[in-house]
Amino acid sequence: xxxxxxxxxxxxxxxxxxxxxxxxxxxxxxxxxxxxxxxxxxxxxxxxxxxxxxxxxxxxxxxxxxxxxxxxxxxxxxxxxxxxxxxxxxxxxxxxxxxxxxxxxxxxxxxxxxxxxxxxxxxxxxxxxxxxxxxxxxxxxxxxxxxxxxxxxxxxxxxxxxxxxxxxxxxxxxxxxxxxxxxxxxxxxxxxxxxxxxxxxxxxxxxxxxxxxxxxxxxxxxxxxxxxxxxxxxxxxxxxxxxxxxxxxxxxxxxxxxxxxxxxxxxxxxxxxxxxxxxxxxxxxxxxxxxxxxxxxxxxxxxxxxxxxxxxxxxxxxxxxxxxxxxxxxxxxxxxx
Ligand code: KG4
Ligand code: ZN
Numbered sequence: 001x002x003x004x005x006x007x008x009x010x011x012x013x014x015x016x017x018x019x020x021x022x023x024x025x026x027x028x029x030x031x032x033x034x035x036x037x038x039x040x041x042x043x044x045x046x047x048x049x050x051x052x053x054x055x056x057x058x059x060x061x062x063x064x065x066x067x068x069x070x071x072x073x074x075x076x077x078x079x080x081x082x083x084x085x086x087x088x089x090x091x092x093x094x095x096x097x098x099x100x101x102x103x104x105x106x107x108x109x110x111x112x113x114x115x116x117x118x119x120x121x122x123x124x125x126x127x128x129x130x131x132x133x134x135x136x137x138x139x140x141x142x143x144x145x146x147x148x149x150x151x152x153x154x155x156x157x158x159x160x161x162x163x164x165x166x167x168x169x170x171x172x173x174x175x176x177x178x179x180x181x182x183x184x185x186x187x188x189x190x191x192x193x194x195x196x197x198x199x200x201x202x203x204x205x206x207x208x209x210x211x212x213x214x215x216x217x218x219x220x221x222x223x224x225x226x227x228x229x230x231x232x233x234x235x236x237x238x239x240x241x242x243x244x245x246x247x248x249x250x251x252x253x254x255x256x257x258x259x260x261x262x263x264x265x266x267x268x269x270x271x272x273x274x275x276x277x278x279x280x281x282x283x284x285x286x287x288x289x290x291x292x293x294x295x296x297x298x299x300x301x302x303x304x305x306x307x308x309x310x311x312x313x314x315x316x317x318x319x320x321x322x323x324x325x326x327x328x329x330x331x332x333x334x335x336x337x
Contacts, residue, residue, distance in 0.1 A: 001025060001068045002312060003094065004305035005055065007087030008079025008107045009132065010042045011298065012054035016065050017305035019312055022118055026062060027302045030054040033173060040166040042132075044080045051086035059090065066098065071317070073103035073308030075110060077326030078133065084325045092320040101317035103308045104324075107299075111265040112140060113310070114292040114303035121310060124259045125290070128250060128278070131266030131299075132158035132173070133328050135204045137253055143310055149253055154207040157242060158268045164213045164238050168231050169223035178235040179271050185229075185236030190216050192241040194248065202252050204245065213238050243277045250278075254285045263290035270297040 006013040006029075013029035032050045036042050074091035076084060095102040112127055125140040126149075135152035155163070158175055165174025170181070192212045195205045216234055220226045226234075254262075262282055264275065275291060282289040296302055 001065055002071045002073055002103070002305055002308045003062060003065065003069050004073040004105070004301045004308050005087040005091050006075050006107075006110070006299055006301040006304050007051045007055065007083050008075045008077075009083060009299055010036055010047050010050075011300065012051045012058065012086075013299065013301035013304075014055065014058045014062060015301035015305040016062055016069075017302070017309055019070060019309050022116075022120075022306065022309055024117055024302050024305065026065065027300070027305075028058045028061065029300050030058065037172040040172050041162060042080070044082055047080060048082040048086055051083055055086060055090055069098060069100055071095075071101045071103055071308065071312050072098070073105050073304055073311070074323075075107045075304055076104040076323055077106055078328040079107055081325055081327035084327070088323060088325060092323065095320050101312075101315075102320050102323065103311045103316060104318045105304045105307050105311070107304075108134060108136070108138075109146065110303040110307050112138070112146070112263075113307035114265055114296040114300070115263050115290050117292070117296055117302050117306045122261055122290075125261045125263055126253070126257055126259045126287075128246070128262070128264045128269075129266045130157040130246075130264065130268035130274070132156060132162065132268075134266065135206070137250065139257065139259070143314065149257075150202045150204060150249060152204040152206060154205055155210060157204075157206065157246070158266070160206040160210050160242065161268065163210050164235070167214055167217050167223065168226060168234065170231065173267070175268055175271060178239060179273060181228075181232045182236035182239045182273065183232075185232030185234070187233075187236035187240040189233040190237035192216070192237050194241050194244045196245070197248065202249055204249060206242070206245075209238070209241055209245070239271075239273055243274055246274065247277055247281055250281065251285075254281070254287065260287055261290060262287045263292075265292055265297070267298040270294050
């Protein structure tokens with residue numbers, strides 16, 4: 001079995017996966033959403049302190065499995081430096097004490113592997129990754145070859161949901177709240193710009209849309225003056241613009257990539273409105289849509305553990321003294337290393 005740890009942002013999570021069967025034997029996640037919601041976003045120092053309490057608490061429950069462990073795996077990039085450190089310190093200590101190998105996991109590859117929890121992996125695969133930190137289309141050729149085909153030039157999809165929710169005084173995380181409100185809204189009431197609509201660029205940009213939402217909030221007299229209907233209509237119009245943007249750019253990639261399997265992963269992939277739009281697009285292009293179960297869309301150690309199984313089988317181990325912490329800010333490469 002492998003014990004896996006995830007602490008890249010505001011979820012403390014540990015999983016035990018069985019190597020031979022790929023089964024998720026144990027999985028627990030303590031989310032910090034409530035503690036961060038008063039600030040309308042994640043406060044890194046607070047997140048780090050909460051991980052320092054939650055991770056040891058979960059680890060205690062996994063003690064019965066210690067004797068069966070063959071490796072420890074941990075998210076080491078990308079994420080918040082000081083929260084990654086909490087998981088990595090624990091992982092290094094366990095690997096040294098139990099004298100078993102350590103596996104470093106790239107968080108975004110973990111999201112991709114959320115598709116394969118308790119399943120065989122598939123490739124080649126095209127993946128739209130929409131999370132709080134990233135918005136990318138990735139071509140997965142195989143375990144060692146994952147290339148970013150399109151990325152956001154500024155905010156991510158999840159982040160823009162969070163920021164718009166904050167502007168309307170809706171709480172954190174904004175994604176699920178905005179999606180829920182949008183169900184009762186008129187998506188055509190506000191004319192919001194679809195980002196990069198007339199640009200040939202195959203890239204994403206969400207900061208302009210966020211500013212357009214800010215202006216609408218101002219015109220409506222600020223969040224305090226907005227009615228629930230205003231908030232629903234603005235949520236729906238915002239969500240529609242995001243959908244049109246994602247679909248427009250994805251179409252361009254679909255037209256040139258003949259990979260038949262397509263997947264959406266990451267926290268925002270839980271959004272049913274976006275899922276439905278992609279189901280239509282996949283039908284149109286003859287692609288098969290793959291989605292992770294809802295509970296594994298947002299950050300979790302189960303996906304880290306699933307990736308770790310494939311890494312273990314390839315003996316991709318790292319010396320505990322050499323594991324690097326790469327924060328989101330430091331990451332630029334077009335390849336998922
Ligand atoms: O993947 P994730 O848990 O963390 C990162 O790796 O960043 O994604 C969290 C993000 C948050 O920004 C949250 O608002 C967004 O996913 N999210 C959603 C929905 N559920 C979560 N965005 C849109 N619609 C949703 N239903
Ligand atoms: Zn994530």
